[in-house]
Amino acid sequence: MKFKRAKGLQNIKALSSRMRVCSKIKVVLPLLIPTALIVLACFLHVTVNAESDASELDSLVSSYSFRFESGYASYDAAYNLALSEMNANTKNGYFIAGAGWTQLWTRDTSYAIQLSAGLVNPGVSHKSLLKCTEEDSELGTVWLQDSCGHFGGWPNLSDAIVGVQGAWSLYLVTGDVSFLAWAYKITKSSLIRAERDVYDESSGLFLGCSSFMESNSGYPSKYAFKGKLVGQTKALSTNILYYNGYKLGAMMGQELDYPPSEINQLNTKADRLRDAIRSRLWLPEKGYYSYFEDEDNDLIHQMEGLGESLALLADEFESDKDRVDSILSNTHPSNKDDELGRGIPCLWPRFKIKEKKYDIATFYHNGRIWPFVQGYWAIAAARHDNIAMFGNEFSNLVELSQNQQSTTFAEFYELDGTYLKIRKRQLWSDTGFLGMVYHGLFGMELKRDGIFFKPVKPALLPFADTISLREVVYRKMVLDVFVTGSGSTLESFQLDGKIVEEPFISREITGKHTIEIILSGESNGSEKGIL
Numbered sequence: 001m002k003f004k005r006a007k008g009l010q011n012i013k014a015l016s017s018r019m020r021v022c023s024k025i026k027v028v029l030p031l032l033i034p035t036a037l038i039v040l041a042c043f044l045h046v047t048v049n050a051e052s053d054a055s056e057l058d059s060l061v062s063s064y065s066f067r068f069e070s071g072y073a074s075y076d077a078a079y080n081l082a083l084s085e086m087n088a089n090t091k092n093g094y095f096i097a098g099a100g101w102t103q104l105w106t107r108d109t110s111y112a113i114q115l116s117a118g119l120v121n122p123g124v125s126h127k128s129l130l131k132c133t134e135e136d137s138e139l140g141t142v143w144l145q146d147s148c149g150h151f152g153g154w155p156n157l158s159d160a161i162v163g164v165q166g167a168w169s170l171y172l173v174t175g176d177v178s179f180l181a182w183a184y185k186i187t188k189s190s191l192i193r194a195e196r197d198v199y200d201e202s203s204g205l206f207l208g209c210s211s212f213m214e215s216n217s218g219y220p221s222k223y224a225f226k227g228k229l230v231g232q233t234k235a236l237s238t239n240i241l242y243y244n245g246y247k248l249g250a251m252m253g254q255e256l257d258y259p260p261s262e263i264n265q266l267n268t269k270a271d272r273l274r275d276a277i278r279s280r281l282w283l284p285e286k287g288y289y290s291y292f293e294d295e296d297n298d299l300i301h302q303m304e305g306l307g308e309s310l311a312l313l314a315d316e317f318e319s320d321k322d323r324v325d326s327i328l329s330n331t332h333p334s335n336k337d338d339e340l341g342r343g344i345p346c347l348w349p350r351f352k353i354k355e356k357k358y359d360i361a362t363f364y365h366n367g368r369i370w371p372f373v374q375g376y377w378a379i380a381a382a383r384h385d386n387i388a389m390f391g392n393e394f395s396n397l398v399e400l401s402q403n404q405q406s407t408t409f410a411e412f413y414e415l416d417g418t419y420l421k422i423r424k425r426q427l428w429s430d431t432g433f434l435g436m437v438y439h440g441l442f443g444m445e446l447k448r449d450g451i452f453f454k455p456v457k458p459a460l461l462p463f464a465d466t467i468s469l470r471e472v473v474y475r476k477m478v479l480d481v482f483v484t485g486s487g488s489t490l491e492s493f494q495l496d497g498k499i500v501e502e503p504f505i506s507r508e509i510t511g512k513h514t515i516e517i518i519l520s521g522e523s524n525g526s527e528k529g530i531l
Contacts, residue, residue, distance in 0.1 A: 065471035066120055068437060071464020078398045079437060081407055082430040086117060089427040095128045098411060098426035106132040106144045107159060107212055110166030112428045115375050115435035118170040119446075119474070125170050126179065132163050139189040148214040150361070151227035158198045158208030158231075159238045161190050161245040168248040172446040175475050175507065177256070184252040191245055191266075203234060203297065204276030206242045210235035210292060210304060213346060218365030220300075221353045232295035236307030239277050240314055246270035247315050251448060274317055282323075287330035291347055302351070303331050305344040309376035312384060328386050331377075342417050343369040343396040344377045360420065369413040371397055375432025382440035382456040385488055391458035394436050401433065409433060442469050442481055453493065453503040455517055459486035476510040485519035492518045 068079045089096050095117065097108045109128045118125045134144045143163030147153030154160070167183035170176075198207045209230045216224040223230050250266040281289045283299060288308055290299035308331050311318055318324055332344045350367035374397050381389035401409050403417050409429035410419035438444050443454035451474065457463060465484060472479040485491065493503040494516040503517065 066473075067468075067470040069464075069468045069470075071467060072462045074398055074402060075463070077407075078401050078433060081401060082409055082433045083120070085409055085425045086120065086427060086430040086434070088425060089430070090121070090124050093124060093127050094131060095124055095427055098429070099424050100422060104128055104131060105146050107146055107162045108428050110162045110164075111372055111376075112431040113166035114169040115372065115379075115428065115431040116438055117427070117431045117434075118166065118173050119438060119472075120434065122170060122174050122473075125166070126174070126176070129163065129166055129170065129183070132166075133186060136189065136193055139193055141186050142190040142193050143186055146214075150216050150225055151209055151214055151230045155197045155207070156209060156227035156231035157214055158194060158206060159211040159241055161187070161194060161241050162211060163187070163190070164245050164248050164252075165241070168252065169446070171252075171255075172448070173474060180252055181256055184249065184256060184258075187245060187249045187252065191242075191249065191269075194242060194245075198231075200234065203280060203293070204272060205234040205280060205293070206239050206273075207231055207234055208238050209233070211237040211241060211306060212370075213304070213306075213365040215361050215365050217351075217353065217355070217361060217363050218347065220351050224353075229295060233292045234281075235292040236277070236281055236289050236304055237310060239273065239281070240307060240310040240317070243270055243273045243277065243317060244310070244314055246273065255448065277311075278318075287326040289327070302347050302349060304347045305331070305370070305373040305377055306346065309373065309380045312380035313376065324384050328381060328384060328389055341396075342400060342413065342415060343371075343374045343393060345415075346370050346373055346412075360423075364412055367415075369400070369415065370411070371400065371409055371413075371426075371429035372432040375435040378436045379439045382443065382488075383445075383454075385456070387456055387458050387488055390436075390440050390456050391461050394440065394458075395461060397433050397436065437469070441467070442483060444481075446474075448507075450504055450506040450508075453481075453505075453515070453517060454488070454490075455483045455519060456488045457483055457486045457519060459521065474505075475507050477505075478512045479505070479515055480513070481515045481517070483517045483519065485521050487519045487521050489520040490517065491520040492516075 066083065068076065070076050070079070089098055091102070095104050095109055095112065096102060097105055109125075109132055113125045113129070132144045133141050136142045143160040145154040145157055145160035147157060151157060164183065164187045167179075167187070171180045171183070194206060200207050210218065213219075219230060246266045247270045250263045250270065253263045253266065277289075280293060281299065283290050283301065286301060286303070288303045289311055291302040291304040291307065293299055308327050312324060312327060318327075332348060345367045346365060346369070348367050353362070353366060355363035355366065374393050378390050378393035378397075381387075381393065397409075400413050400417055400419075401407060403419075405418065405421070406424070408419075408424040409426060409432070411423035411426040411429060413419045440456055443452075443456060445452045445454060457467070463486070467483050469481045472481060490503055493500050494514075495505070496514055497516075505513075505515065
């Protein structure tokens, strides 16, 4: 997603710039591009609204702990590293993308919040999302569309609706209704903008570049520097984001007691889009969804790791168990002896394009390993009881973060595990690993009415018999969570020493509580394949 940058400047080959809009303060930042000898201007425009609970959220940040003990030093070290780096990626109360960056992006911020930052650092998440907006001349405030040097911005890039995923995830943690009302209005306007500008009636899909892979290296060579052509394609990830936009928008409306007719309209559009994605983008001969449908309505045979993961995680999207199993089995191999043994790639197979060793933008989206994608993939595997896939991706990312170069969660890795030092300490990479711990290992799934627990603890990985996650701040409660045993089959669930039938904690509970989960040692999904 990101291009090569230096302190205070985006140093990009081939016009690789990203433009940002942030709120009530307009700032002009010159972007120097030495290799192209061009100077661009990036305007940041900030709209600060819905700040009613910001100070309260900041006080929560100062009091939480989120202490993880796995019984294995490497796992604990990786976890503590991720927390430390996430905090280092906070500047002036806002998230930044990572080392070398001084600003944030809508997609970086939203994915990071959904993966774990919203839970661990709700105050900073809140302030950061307030900056991820821009103004539409007809509709008012909408989610900010990230831009890039190779393909431009809206409408060639059209994944701005990703903001709703961050906003909904944060609301589930805080219960801040005023913030939800602000986000709901922006989400509705953003959906209307997309229907106006990038909805293709003939296919029932949304047009535009895939989410985050907005460079020449993420597409066949015929698309190089041709943003309008890319804008005629229909990407899996971007369409899943719009499906989530409708579904999560409907949930927001329900929480805010909007009329049923408004909620039904959003759900109807979600269902219609779901049907179009499932019928047009599925590759039966490959057993997974296509990366994108091209401008001629033909499917390419590459998969995209993020899109497949989002499809597996989207609420009520993929209900066909055969398809779920097929995606998990065919998207990428789990054998560490082959070239993909260190984690799911962002796309595969690679495109036959010219890669230049000293020009990041020519290769970094072409089949590299991105930790935030690994995070989504691992959580998806855990949700669907594929314990081997979860275990592999978890151990893969630990190893990548502790390689011989240095300890960091880099933006992306080569297939041999190496990375570029200028791409170290990236926000969404840190939150990808934390998400594996919270939503995979401890199985925390935040719902509208509370937290559902479904841990996945691989027996073949060197965890202690009992692992713990202490001082988890959620709404008005603080939780200490203990998981004993292994596998994914629940034997018992206790709240404060009392057995509870459902592994669920209501959002209405307050105060300090202890959760003890015992797994039977069996798994609903096979562990075969963990190395």
